[in-house]
Amino acid sequence: MTEQEAKERVQKLTQELNEHNYKYYILSHPTISDYEFDQLLKELEALEKEYPQLVDVNSPSQRVGGGITKKFNTVPHRYPMLSLGNTYNREELEEFDARVRKGLGIAANISATAGQAQLSFEAPQVDIQSEGVEYVCELKFDGLSISLTYENGELQRAVTRGDGTQGDDVTTNVKTIRSIPLKLQEGNWPSIFEIRGEIFMHRKTFDRLNEEYAAELREKGLDEEEILEKLYKNPRNFASGTLKQQNSADVAKRPLDAFLYFLYIDDNPFENHMESLQAASHWGFKVSDHAKVCKSLDEIYKFIDYWDKERHNLSYEIDGVVIKVNDYHQQEELGFTAKIPRWAISYKFKAESVSTILEKITYQVGRTGSITPVANLKPVQLAGTTVKRASLHNANEIERLDLREGDTVYVEKGGEIIPKITGVDTSKRKNEHAHLYITHCPECGTELIRKDGEANHYCPNDNGCPPQIVGKIIHFIGRKAMDIDNLGGETVEGLYKKGLIENASDLFSLTYDKLIGLEFEMSNEADDGKLKKRSLQEKSVQNILVGIEQSKQIPFERLLFGLGIRMVGETVAKKLAKAFGDIYKLSEATVEEMMLVDEIGDKIAESVYNYFRDSRTKFIIDKLSEAKVQLSMVDDENQLPQSNILEGKSFVISGVFAKHSRDELKGLIENNGGRNVGSISKSLNYLLAGDKMGPEKLKKASDLNIPIISEEDFEKMLLRN
Numbered sequence: 001m002t003e004q005e006a007k008e009r010v011q012k013l014t015q016e017l018n019e020h021n022y023k024y025y026i027l028s029h030p031t032i033s034d035y036e037f038d039q040l041l042k043e044l045e046a047l048e049k050e051y052p053q054l055v056d057v058n059s060p061s062q063r064v065g066g067g068i069t070k071k072f073n074t075v076p077h078r079y080p081m082l083s084l085g086n087t088y089n090r091e092e093l094e095e096f097d098a099r100v101r102k103g104l105g106i107a108a109n110i111s112a113t114a115g116q117a118q119l120s121f122e123a124p125q126v127d128i129q130s131e132g133v134e135y136v137c138e139l140k141f142d143g144l145s146i147s148l149t150y151e152n153g154e155l156q157r158a159v160t161r162g163d164g165t166q167g168d169d170v171t172t173n174v175k176t177i178r179s180i181p182l183k184l185q186e187g188n189w190p191s192i193f194e195i196r197g198e199i200f201m202h203r204k205t206f207d208r209l210n211e212e213y214a215a216e217l218r219e220k221g222l223d224e225e226e227i228l229e230k231l232y233k234n235p236r237n238f239a240s241g242t243l244k245q246q247n248s249a250d251v252a253k254r255p256l257d258a259f260l261y262f263l264y265i266d267d268n269p270f271e272n273h274m275e276s277l278q279a280a281s282h283w284g285f286k287v288s289d290h291a292k293v294c295k296s297l298d299e300i301y302k303f304i305d306y307w308d309k310e311r312h313n314l315s316y317e318i319d320g321v322v323i324k325v326n327d328y329h330q331q332e333e334l335g336f337t338a339k340i341p342r343w344a345i346s347y348k349f350k351a352e353s354v355s356t357i358l359e360k361i362t363y364q365v366g367r368t369g370s371i372t373p374v375a376n377l378k379p380v381q382l383a384g385t386t387v388k389r390a391s392l393h394n395a396n397e398i399e400r401l402d403l404r405e406g407d408t409v410y411v412e413k414g415g416e417i418i419p420k421i422t423g424v425d426t427s428k429r430k431n432e433h434a435h436l437y438i439t440h441c442p443e444c445g446t447e448l449i450r451k452d453g454e455a456n457h458y459c460p461n462d463n464g465c466p467p468q469i470v471g472k473i474i475h476f477i478g479r480k481a482m483d484i485d486n487l488g489g490e491t492v493e494g495l496y497k498k499g500l501i502e503n504a505s506d507l508f509s510l511t512y513d514k515l516i517g518l519e520f521e522m523s524n525e526a527d528d529g530k531l532k533k534r535s536l537q538e539k540s541v542q543n544i545l546v547g548i549e550q551s552k553q554i555p556f557e558r559l560l561f562g563l564g565i566r567m568v569g570e571t572v573a574k575k576l577a578k579a580f581g582d583i584y585k586l587s588e589a590t591v592e593e594m595m596l597v598d599e600i601g602d603k604i605a606e607s608v609y610n611y612f613r614d615s616r617t618k619f620i621i622d623k624l625s626e627a628k629v630q631l632s633m634v635d636d637e638n639q640l641p642q643s644n645i646l647e648g649k650s651f652v653i654s655g656v657f658a659k660h661s662r663d664e665l666k667g668l669i670e671n672n673g674g675r676n677v678g679s680i681s682k683s684l685n686y687l688l689a690g691d692k693m694g695p696e697k698l699k700k701a702s703d704l705n706i707p708i709i710s711e712e713d714f715e716k717m718l719l720r721n
Helices: 003-025 034-050 060-064 090-104 203-219 224-230 235-243 248-252 273-283 297-313 328-334 395-401 466-476 489-497 504-509 538-553 556-562 570-580 583-588 591-595 602-613 615-626 662-671 695-703 711-719
Strands: 074-076 085-087 135-141 144-151 154-160 166-168 192-200 257-264 292-294 318-325 344-348 353-365 371-382 385-391 408-412 420-424 519-524 530-535 650-654 686-689
Touching: 003 034, 003 060, 034 060, 085 090, 090 297, 090 318, 090 328, 090 344, 135 273, 135 297, 135 344, 144 235, 154 166, 192 235, 203 224, 203 235, 235 248, 257 273, 292 297, 297 318, 318 328, 353 466, 371 395, 371 408, 385 420, 395 420, 466 489, 466 504, 489 519, 504 538, 504 615, 556 570, 556 583, 570 583, 570 662, 583 602, 583 615, 591 602, 602 615, 650 662, 650 695, 662 711, 686 695, 686 711
Parallel strands: 085 344, 650 686
Antiparallel strands: 074 166, 135 292, 135 318, 144 154, 144 192, 192 257, 318 344, 353 371, 353 408, 371 385, 408 420, 519 530
16 A cells, blocks of 8 residues: 555545544444444554554544643633532522623513512522523533634644633543544534533443442452542542543543533624534534523523433433523623623532431441441432432431431432431431440440540450451551552451451461462342352462562551551651661650651550550561561662751642652652641741642742742752751
8 A cells, every 4th residue: 555545545534433433422323333433443543553644633543542641731721711600599590680681781571470589499480581681501510621722623722621711731631532523524613713611421431430440449458448438429520530640541441521512712603602502513512402592580490490300310410500691792791700701600409318217327347446337228219329328427427417216317419429318307206215326346345435536436456356357457458558469358358257367467377278269258239238159269369479479578668557557647657667767666666756756746656656565566577577578668779868958847849840740859858857748837938839830829928928949949958968
């Protein structure tokens, strides 16, 4: 094939793929199979590989991603991306309509039956006809705002909202979203324009990816409480996090979608908003077909009422309705305040609430012995899912709500994973006795303790309570601790129940003969809690043993974190490891000596001191020593330079830097005796400022007369050593 023939074939393939992509993602009417589409795409990729000079930046092949971005450039918006005013009731909608009519000099025709606006979701008794004003009602998508710039029909730039005046250039990542056209359909589109919209993730995609993430975390050794904490809470957060991934190939693996809903054109050829939406749809943009022109508040209310109920049947999340003046000339006349347009408002839905029966309050024991009460509910449909349980957090929450078993309770989800009980219908109460919080551990029977100033109850039997023992071992093998691959939480629980491990150090005594063919039962939540059996086979056993052996090279500070000492997180473990050098010096340190370490207070010091006074701790350390894990700091040729030159100095890091990453700068500060803090206050010593830092931080630092230093200034400080 000659280069000219290849060029013609590339052009034909590009045209066909764009057309099929449009039919599949915009029209939802595919005309070829996925296999046929993939074969065409592979042919295009092969030709582009053979003839790289034929690759177009907006080729269909570029949607798979692959570019890695170390930082996102901040670019100004040509037209500010303002927020909308919010309302939750109809009275404020009437006030909005009145302001619009007043601003346009248009009177309203109000029927003789007009009365006070109703605040409920019932149909209003008033029909206020806004003479000369039309509104467009649209669904308010719960996603991430995006601004797309097209020149000559091709996508040039995609920018996030940011602070409204400037945002992050995420073009490479947005190109992976198949519902956003890289090249427009044939049409009479302007040579240059912006179109705004919302990037979102469908519910089923969110659920599937969250399930995969949970499985990955289990394999890393996290317990269910930690997994629930780490899971993405809603599709919006997941979509936002996905769009900020550094590697566009990772973005492509998490399918995102987009609706476009507003055009910005210098010489606008359209008379009104609805007309522009219809044109955008013809050009190849995915525009919601649920937008509607409303000529009265009554029509707006009916639109709101319909979608308040129907929203749960959509494949994506919405959290309200946006109402815009349709006529562009009227929009221009109304103008803007400093923050919002005067011609638009969003009506936010209240979080859906349902009532059900609180059948029983049970209790879970976490890794640290913390007791979490759980409301077991009569199953009820809420926001498209079946809700059976809700966390009650602690005894204070039960007392605040005055919850009793058998109560009719109100449950709310509000877009989050974990439902919450918001109230009790006391008129239906049959149980006259207040709920008595348990006094003993539900797992081991030990009397619970509750320290002054703390909300949670704890089981103090940390070395004899099964959930705590298993939880500590799962924490030990976790990614941020010993990172033992192929040894998940279910396997750890099975090994404990079989008597093969009683603490983390026992992992290093496991052998092939002990593990091969080992059979144990696991609960299957997806199968009505029935038990399923699993046995360890050759490959699994080998992988477990390799993971355990490799963990012996994990640095001391991560092992110290993995021991699960109460109040010792990653940062505290690093500071203690650096200050004392090895586990033996740390175990012999007094509370006062530990408190000399930066950011180690009396409670942390006492917790560490008491941990090492326990005779069982000495036994664990001895076994870890026999296993030859890292119990001391190891000199590293690649270690960042160390000194005490920054001792007593605190730093806030903000912005983008040319020579070092933010993590490297934090490491340099800590290794030279300084302290990283997260916010600016009058006690701060330095603001280390890079490019594109937030203006609010800069202003606050200036107002407080805090020295603002550059990357070069910081390097000079270190060179004084």
